[in-house]
Amino acid sequence: MNLQSVTKMDLRRLILVLTLASALISLANTLYASYQVQRQQLIDATLESNHAYATKLAASTDDFFASAMQQLGYGAKVMAKDFSDRHFLNAEAERLLLQTDSFNSIVIIDGKGEVLSTSPQSLNLVGQVLETPGAMASITSRKPVISEPYISAVGNLIIFISHPVFDARGRYLGAISGSIYLKRKSILNRLLGSHYYEDGSYLYVVDQKRRLIYHPVVDRVGTTVAGNTVIDDVIAGIAGKKQVQNSMGTEMLAGYSIIPATGWGIVAQRPKSATLASLDTLTLGVLKNSLPVMAISLLIILWCARMISKPLKQLANGARTMDNPLTAQQIQGVKSWYFESAELKKAMLLGIGLLQKNIHKLRQDVQTDPLTGLGNRRTLEQCLQNWEQDETPFSVISVDVDFFKLINDSYGHDAGDLVLKKLAQHMRDCARADDVFCRVGGEEFLILLPKADQQEALQVAQRLRQQIEHADMSPVGRVTISLGIASWPASSHDVAQVLKQADQMLYLAKRNGRNRVEMG
Numbered sequence: 039m040n041l042q043s044v045t046k047m048d049l050r051r052l053i054l055v056l057t058l059a060s061a062l063i064s065l066a067n068t069l070y071a072s073y074q075v076q077r078q079q080l081i082d083a084t085l086e087s088n089h090a091y092a093t094k095l096a097a098s099t100d101d102f103f104a105s106a107m108q109q110l111g112y113g114a115k116v117m118a119k120d121f122s123d124r125h126f127l128n129a130e131a132e133r134l135l136l137q138t139d140s141f142n143s144i145v146i147i148d149g150k151g152e153v154l155s156t157s158p159q160s161l162n163l164v165g166q167v168l169e170t171p172g173a174m175a176s177i178t179s180r181k182p183v184i185s186e187p188y189i190s191a192v193g194n195l196i197i198f199i200s201h202p203v204f205d206a207r208g209r210y211l212g213a214i215s216g217s218i219y220l221k222r223k224s225i226l227n228r229l230l231g232s233h234y235y236e237d238g239s240y241l242y243v244v245d246q247k248r249r250l251i252y253h254p255v256v257d258r259v260g261t262t263v264a265g266n267t268v269i270d271d272v273i274a275g276i277a278g279k280k281q282v283q284n285s286m287g288t289e290m291l292a293g294y295s296i297i298p299a300t301g302w303g304i305v306a307q308r309p310k311s312a313t314l315a316s317l318d319t320l321t322l323g324v325l326k327n328s329l330p331v332m333a334i335s336l337l338i339i340l341w342c343a344r345m346i347s348k349p350l351k352q353l354a355n356g357a358r359t360m361d362n363p364l365t366a367q368q369i370q371g372v373k374s375w376y377f378e379s380a381e382l383k384k385a386m387l388l389g390i391g392l393l394q395k396n397i398h399k400l401r402q403d404v405q406t407d408p409l410t411g412l413g414n415r416r417t418l419e420q421c422l423q424n425w426e427q428d429e430t431p432f433s434v435i436s437v438d439v440d441f442f443k444l445i446n447d448s449y450g451h452d453a454g455d456l457v458l459k460k461l462a463q464h465m466r467d468c469a470r471a472d473d474v475f476c477r478v479g480g481e482e483f484l485i486l487l488p489k490a491d492q493q494e495a496l497q498v499a500q501r502l503r504q505q506i507e508h509a510d511m512s513p514v515g516r517v518t519i520s521l522g523i524a525s526w527p528a529s530s531h532d533v534a535q536v537l538k539q540a541d542q543m544l545y546l547a548k549r550n551g552r553n554r555v556e557m558g
């Protein structure tokens with residue numbers, strides 16, 4: 039077995055590797071594809087819901103501003119009746135503050151910006167001339183105004199919502215304004231801040247100058263935000279949804295909308311990681327749930343691989359030892375349960391049959407004399423070796439045709455061959471089943487008689503000699519043979535010596551006149 043055949047993968051492993059690889063690849067592919075689809079769905083759904091939420095909140099906030107302005111407008115109408123009565127103004131300011139709950143404070147100013155009344159009165163602004171951006175915008179425009187955020191006269195970050203006051207003849211008297219404190223509890227904070235989730239979702243409001251009007255981190259309110267594409271869109275008046283990085287570098291899924299009354303943008307956003315966290319858990323759950331089925335599939339694959347490869351493995355093992363006579367039996371026992379292995383088994387049995395037959399024939403040919411069909415020197419040596427090992431006593435008769443040269447010369451070589459064949463047949467006829475005949479030279483033969491002593495050998499030799507003497511050997515006519523006998527271990531303990539002895543007896547028979555048997 040060389041290294042290459044050792045390192046080659048067997049069929050069972052090959053089936054296992056292929057099946058497992060394809061099962062794992064399809065599982066991974068399915069998981070990956072469904073993960074990607076669900077991921078995109080989650081992202082799209084979150085973006086959409088954030089956009090819808092921001093839109094709804096923008097509408098609510100716009101409604102709030104409209105209603106706040108309405109309340110101030112109504113107050114302005116009532117106050118116009120008696121704008122010079124401070125007690126009346128104080129009562130109205132207080133009523134507006136307490137009744138509406140829309141503002142953190144109410145300030146009433148005259149046409150020059152002087153504060154006529156406040157609620158709460160603790161602001162201590164009465165008598166002062168307000169020069170804040172909100173007051174200036176209100177007086178200058180004489181219209182309803184929602185200011186940009188600014189720091190108020192008493193140091194709060196506010197937005198200033200004001201409504202002009204005109205008397206019955208249309209003369210401008212001043213303005214009534216409500217302030218909303220951006221960094222304190224206010225209706226705006228309540229409206230916007232009630233949806234701050236534990237998973238990191240939040241919303242913020244930004245004005246046209248990128249200033250934060252509302253943010254869950256109060257300290258950030260009033261600061262400006264740069265480098266955020268969502269805010270770029272808001273400033274351009276575009277509502278929508280997109281993935282964006284917040285100031286902390288966190289990936290967010292943002293939906294945003296514009297409040298028409300102020301042009302502010304409301305941005306609702308959720309961390310992408312929080313959105314996808316459920317998907318990771320879901321995918322892990324799918325993987326966990328499919329584990330038992332995967333394990334059962336693996337066992338089935340193992341079993342199938344074994345069942346498919348087993349007959350082929352047994353046949354392959356048999357193919358290595360096809361010259362062994364037992365292999366056919368082993369292959370016969372292989373359970374070839376599917377078509378290919380059954381055909382292979384059939385072909386192998388046929389091949390082994392032919393091979394064994396050829397091997398048998400070759401063995402016979404190697405040990406047989408082609409002219410007479412008797413054994414040759416190999417047969418002789420094999421026989422003697424076996425008997426010597428088994429300590430089987432035997433006798434040897436050495437046989438030689440008399441004057442064979444003369445026969446050849448007189449009748450030709452073919453006639454000589456015919457004589458040799460006939461002599462071989464006579465030898466077979468007058469012997470026992472265990473006796474062995476070998477042609478060891480041109481017209482020299484040896485007859486080996488196991489378990490026969492010299493007397494028994496003598497009888498066989500005489501019988502053969504007489505048969506040949508009277509046999510018809512046409513076209514040659516009559517021929518005679520001379521024979522020499524020796525026995526093992528009677529003649530010698532050395533087998534080679536015994537053969538020599540039989541030869542010597544044969545020559546003695548020749549010398550003594552031929553057509554004779556001699557033994558020693």
Ligand SMILES: Nc1nc2c(ncn2[C@@H]2O[C@H](COP(=O)(O)OP(=O)(O)OP(=O)(O)O)[C@@H](O)[C@H]2O)c(=O)[nH]1
Binds near residue numbers: 442548
């Ligand atoms: N036809 C034939 N002749 C063979 C064969 N092998 C050997 N011979 C011949 O057999 C003859 C053997 O002659 P020898 O052993 O010299 O003597 P012989 O003529 O038999 O005389 P003796 O043995 O003394 O009786 C030779 O002429 C060989 O050529 C064979 O296979 N066929």
